[in-house]
Amino acid sequence: MGKKFKEKFAFTILALITMCVIIPALFIFSYIIYNGIGTISLEFIFGSPTKGMTEGGIFPAIIGTMSLIVGTIVFALPLGVGTAIYLVEYAKKNVLTKLISLAILNLAGVPSVVYGLFGLGLFVLLLGFGSSILSGSLTLSCLILPIIIKSSEAAIKSVPNIYREASLALGATKWQTIYKIVLPAAMPGIITGAILGIGRAAGETAAILLTVAAFFLPRLPDSIMDQAMVLSYHLYIISSQVPGMPDAIKNGTALVLLGVVGIFFFAATVIRIKYKLANRA
Amino acid sequence: MLKVTISDLNLYYEEFHALKNISLDIEDKEVTALIGPSGCGKSTFLRTINRMNDLIDDVKIEGLVMLEDQDIYNKDVDVAALRRRVGMVFQKPNPFLKSIYENVAYGPRRYGIKAKNQLDEIVERSLKKAAIWEEVEDRLNKPALSLSGGQQQRLCIARALAMEPEVLLMDEPTASLDPIATGRIEELISQLKKDYAIIIVTHSMQQAARISDKTAFFLMGEIVETGKTKEVFTTPKDKRTEDYITGRFG
Ligand SMILES: Nc1ncnc2c1ncn2[C@@H]1O[C@H](COP(=O)(O)OP(=O)(O)OP(=O)(O)O)[C@@H](O)[C@H]1O
Ligand SMILES: [Mg+2]
Numbered sequence: 367m368g369k370k371f372k373e374k375f376a377f378t379i380l381a382l383i384t385m386c387v388i389i390p391a392l393f394i395f396s397y398i399i400y401n402g403i404g405t406i407s408l409e410f411i412f413g414s415p416t417k418g419m420t421e422g423g424i425f426p427a428i429i430g431t432m433s434l435i436v437g438t439i440v441f442a443l444p445l446g447v448g449t450a451i452y453l454v455e456y457a458k459k460n461v462l463t464k465l466i467s468l469a470i471l472n473l474a475g476v477p478s479v480v481y482g483l484f485g486l487g488l489f490v491l492l493l494g495f496g497s498s499i500l501s502g503s504l505t506l507s508c509l510i511l512p513i514i515i516k517s518s519e520a521a522i523k524s525v526p527n528i529y530r531e532a533s534l535a536l537g538a539t540k541w542q543t544i545y546k547i548v549l550p551a552a553m554p555g556i557i558t559g560a561i562l563g564i565g566r567a568a569g570e571t572a573a574i575l576l577t578v579a580a581f582f583l584p585r586l587p588d589s590i591m592d593q594a595m596v597l598s599y600h601l602y603i604i605s606s607q608v609p610g611m612p613d614a615i616k617n618g619t620a621l622v623l624l625g626v627v628g629i630f631f632f633a634a635t636v637i638r639i640k641y642k643l644a645n646r647a
Numbered sequence: 648m649l650k651v652t653i654s655d656l657n658l659y660y661e662e663f664h665a666l667k668n669i670s671l672d673i674e675d676k677e678v679t680a681l682i683g684p685s686g687c688g689k690s691t692f693l694r695t696i697n698r699m700n701d702l703i704d705d706v707k708i709e710g711l712v713m714l715e716d717q718d719i720y721n722k723d724v725d726v727a728a729l730r731r732r733v734g735m736v737f738q739k740p741n742p743f744l745k746s747i748y749e750n751v752a753y754g755p756r757r758y759g760i761k762a763k764n765q766l767d768e769i770v771e772r773s774l775k776k777a778a779i780w781e782e783v784e785d786r787l788n789k790p791a792l793s794l795s796g797g798q799q800q801r802l803c804i805a806r807a808l809a810m811e812p813e814v815l816l817m818d819e820p821t822a823s824l825d826p827i828a829t830g831r832i833e834e835l836i837s838q839l840k841k842d843y844a845i846i847i848v849t850h851s852m853q854q855a856a857r858i859s860d861k862t863a864f865f866l867m868g869e870i871v872e873t874g875k876t877k878e879v880f881t882t883p884k885d886k887r888t889e890d891y892i893t894g895r896f897g
Contacts, residue, residue: 532743535699538727551744
């Protein structure tokens with residue numbers, strides 16, 4: 367077999383595998399858009415559910431999901447990036463650090479219902495935050511922390527040492543070097559991690575079930591100490607718990623969930639591009 | 648005038664004895680060249696003078712490095728302040744992912760200069776000293792990475808000069824440059840030595856001979872020979888120096 371042929375062969379296989387991943391995703395997307403688009407109306411987006419959720423809109427759930435995403439990012443991003451900075455820039459490279467790193471990786475594999483129970487025990491009961499947006503955000507933060515830490519760690523590590531040395535050699539302190547040189551250069555990678563985290567948090571049901579989600583609450587939450595309806599959980603209920611639910615509402619809700627996540631992705635991507643451009647400038 | 652005095656310097660990377668009993672005097676307003684085969688400790692030595700080796704875990708340093716009358720390894724020394732007095736230029740041009748202007752202004756900003764007109768003035772003066780002002784004056788806000796390799800290296804020199812250091816350490820500053828860019832940097836070094844003490848590591852014998860006043864020949868972590876460049880190159884006292892500079896060295 368010639369080298370050329372081998373290369374072609376490998377390329378074809380890889381292309382096929384890529385297709386296998388992309389085509390189902392595309393199919394799901396188009397399915398949801400095709401079936402959900404008809405349901406979308408001003409009333410559906412800005413209205414409250416009525417008649418046992420079989421009619422009306424899903425605005426409370428949209429607001430619930432958005433508050434949770436914002437809350438989760440507010441807690442998880444600084445904590446995760448801070449941890450990553452510590453692990454890469456300050457911690458001695460010894461067995462303990464390696465163990466911590468490994469433990470964080472393992473946390474990413476813990477089933478989300480376990481995080482739910484943890485959140486219930488710690489935030490809802492012990493700290494007395496009750497079933498609330500605050501408890502839910504904190505629980506989701508714990509859930510996505512491993513993703514944020516790992517991707518930030520990778521991003522910070524990938525900043526070449528020559529930049530750190532150049533900065534330190536100019537008499538900058540270590541913190542100035544991290545803050546002014548390392549973090550801006552690592553920012554695109556950090557934001558990619560945040561995007562993954564947002565996606566994970568927005569789709570989560572098990573972890574919020576016990577910490578924030580209301581089955582039916584047709585008004586807007588009035589503070590972060592309030593319970594809230596949440597799109598993902600709402601979708602779960604109307605698809606499995608409420609008999610006689612029209613398909614249109616299910617598909618519409620799924621599409622709105624996609625849309626909400628899409629808005630956050632878009633915002634994150636804009637910030638990411640801004641940093642990318644700034645890094646070239 | 649003596650600028651830097653190194654006496655009985657020993658450095659260990661964990662168990663590895665990388666610098667052995669180094670003693671060297673660096674004169675102000677002179678160029679001192681460090682030559683020697685790869686791995687003999689030239690960079691390690693250079694980095695002891697601005698304490699860049701502090702960044703590496705498990706380095707042990709013994710001996711005395713004096714910057715004028717200050718023992719730079721004294722525990723009261725402010726390392727950041729020391730590095731403002733001892734600037735460094737690296738082998739590979741390493742401008743920050745920022746604009747030309749921000750690269751030069753980076754150092755001054757870090758020690759608190761904020762006024763725009765003051766920064767403007769520092770940037771212009773430093774770029775002029777580094778002989779790159781004419782090439783960049785109308786594109787100061789363009790990315791530093793849009794410059795050629797030789798321009799980037801001169802920008803890095805400007806960035807170091809912006810701190811108004813007293814000593815300039817250069818670790819093979821022309822290693823990644825073509826002959827023309829190299830020529831410009833050499834010219835620049837000859838200009839700069841009027842104001843600074845310059846220590847330069849180089850693998851080019853011709854370069855050492857062209858631009859340096861003193862030369863120190865390193866071998867396996869030791870200084871084998873040091874003296875006026877002319878003498879080291881024309882009448883080396885040690886057989887190993889002669890072998891090295893005539894290219895007979897393994
Ligand atoms: N961080 C480090 N940890 C352990 N050993 C090191 C480290 N840096 C350098 N060394 C060792 O110290 C010795 C001197 O290295 P150094 O980089 O100072 O050599 P050099 O003379 O600058 O070589 P070159 O001309 O190739 O740049 C080498 O044997 C090298 O392997
Ligand atoms: Mg070297």
